[in-house]
Amino acid sequence: MDDSKHFNDLYAFVQVAKLGSFTQAATVLNVQPSALSHRINSLEKRLKIKLLNRTTRSVSTTQAGQQLLERTAPMFTSIQQELSALADYTDRMSGRIRINCPERPAFELIYPKINGFLATNPDLKLEVFINNLYCDIVAERFDFGVRSGKDVAQDMIAVQISDENTMAVVAAPPYITEFGEPKNTKDLINHRCIVVSFNPEYRLSEWEFMEQKQLNKIRVPENLIFNSQALVKQSVIDGLGIAWLPRTTVQADIQAGRLVEMLKKSAITYPPMYLYYPTNKHKTPAMIAFIALLRWEQS
Template identity: 40%
Template sequence: MSRHNLNDLLAFVTVAREGSFTRAAAHLGVTQSALSQTISGLEKRLKIRLLTRTTRSVSPTSAGERLMQAIGHRFDEIELELDALTELRDKPAGTVRITCGDFVLKTILLPRLTPVLLEYPDIKVEFDINYGFRDIVADRFDAGIRFGDTVDKDMIAAPIGPQVRMAAVASPAYFARNGMPRKPQDLVNHQCIDIRYPTLGGVDAWEFEKRGRKINVRVTGQVIVNTSAHVPAAAVSGLGIAYLPEEEFAPHLEDGRLVRVLEDWCPLFSGYHLYYPSRRLPTPAFSLVLNALRGESLEDMPRHVS
């Protein structure tokens, strides 16, 4: 049977349950004559009578009863599932997948999302800790976190943190042994703690800028890692000069275990942004996550039907 006849079957089930063409027509939002023609057409195609009509009532024939038992509950199941989908649309639920780095997860994402997760237990957030430039569409992520100037132009990007300044640092003991670099080019003569980014396949040059002049320096050293998490500890241990956003070194700079150099070569640049495809239709769960990461409190967010 062709798919368009499902409407005819639904019309039959409704009439059989209501026991009346008048009530069934009102329920379906059609005229009584149109409904009668639909049932007659269905019986004609099946070549069997499905309903017994009297002046007072309508009831299924034995064939109609058999058809009711076979398909009636299936329409109920479809209606229940559609109701569930509507509830899913209106009630924040489901999994939001985000690819990000260690530091931003610890300092921004978890602190801001914790109130949302406690308030909405049906929301789950999966974090992919990754320093590669993941293709969030191909890898089926809902969003990613990057510095604003590295986000692709076809993405929607929302700032979730202030501007960032890089910092070149090392321990006082390291500088006592090796002296301090006075300009970025001096770094080639120092031990530097570097990061190998998965997408690049190798270590990237360190970028510096002063009064519009940009310098890229390829450094070397005894220690290379693939995330930033252990870089501050390596620098504190005296293994070389490290170069990361200054907030990642903040506790060690405050207590004197690390010392900054080349500070005038480290300008401000765009901070962390959450980005997602421009064609994406946000779910209620994703909208809550996005608003929380923008810094909105739960009290300021739109309330959803639960």
């Protein structure tokens, strides 16, 4: 048996199984979908076992295919990590850094800093995957994750990349002119509220405040829902309702008069954001430089 062909086809299978699509896997592998399908068929014939269930709409692994995926995918990941580690012996940083990050820190903490970083290191590739849900960065093969300090697992190394995060209740002047300001936090239930949804089952409609040193939670009406914080902010600017957003996200709009902050005395402050990674992960020079780039320094 031609071992090189066997391993190449096995890698192709891993890509198809992980992505659940011949078309997407073909793009990653830079081959035609028909050629990729032929390679998988050839692999199944040589192994004498069916690895994938195919329909016109989806691709899924058989029981044998799932077992093969779970046992071989980590091996290819290890090989890729070792190849990336060879960058330690070069003068120029190269390779790929993959970051799993919620929307706000991706826009506010990472994106503003990467222009100069990539200009200085043109051989480096960055992948920022925006994900507002919790993710197992080891299982999903990310180099870094970004979360609030209270949400980082204890077996991870965490590097602070922001100051504390204070929330703000905001509305546009036209909305306030028409509907008025909430008199207190309880009065929010009488207003049109815009909330962010992290997934179809969970919406951030329970807003938190600190009043008389006590945590106070107010469940607000879900008049408008987006799974994008950027759209929540834009809809507030457009006068569609009231929103509860990080102050850093809306500070420039408050200063410019596009938004007005309300109930400021009751604003709650959350812990800083952290960049985190496994304690046993080999850090390439590129990863070390990226950590230094994002590390928060108190001014």
